[in-house]
Amino acid sequence: MSFSPLIRQLIDGLRILPGVGQKTAQRMALQLLERDRSGGLRLAQALTQAMEGVGHCRQCRTLTEQELCPQCADPRRDDTQLCVVEGPTDVYAVEQTGYRGRYFVLKG
Template sequence: MKNPPSLDQLISALKVLPGVGPKSAQRMAFHLLQRDQAGADRLARALDRALANLTHCERCNTFSETPLCNLCAEPARNQHQLCIVEMPADLLMLEQARCYDGLYFVLMGRLSPIDGIGPKDVNLDKLMVRALDGVVEEVIIATNFTAEGEVTAHMIAELLKDRGLAVSRIARGMPVGGELEYVDSGTLAQALYERRQLG
């Protein structure tokens, strides 16, 4: 028996989520349609609102509903430090650790030549403009300790080393192959405090 086309489309749409395969997508679709239609409606409306209202912050590239996100608009933050992270979830983890009061730049990914993700795909051109604005004095690279995160960190360090900026990398208190989003705040804070100069 074949599913109705609208059910197949829903299942297919749910499979775009990370870690969701065909069986999980099917279970989610059945749950939303049979057990939680109000939740399905909230989800659909929230996605519509997010797609309509969210854009990228002009300075740090994270998601925002305004030209400047609330962190970039906060005058009390240290304007001379710029911490580079891969994803907005990494920025949130650093904020929860309460170990950093500077500003951020969110790459929205990491270099991965195998997957065809190059410098333009992770906003390195926008990062260079931001880092070389004449205000930033130190760039802290806080990409993940995965192979792709290390390649990304190396490329950024090479681009910035000769531009008069202090460039550091968070310390390896982070587990090798680990991602910031999943690390406890104490480990993350220690890694930031023990960052090392690059180059």
């Protein structure tokens, strides 16, 4: 099937997501355009805001909207423990275990 340039651009944009191939991207694009335009607009706004507003913590390099992430800004953290992780996803996973030390993100 041949798509218009704008639809093709949307499909290609969705394909950058992990696990999203050509057919899945096509289904997503058509779902947003045919059945959920308001959802598509909310998604576009959330993506724009996140891309413009989220950066890296100046201390541990995880993703944050502030200069310091919540973990680095927390004075109750144990400064004698440092957990070195590959990426921000790992910080979120380790946090679920109740870890109370500091982090350093290698950004794999």
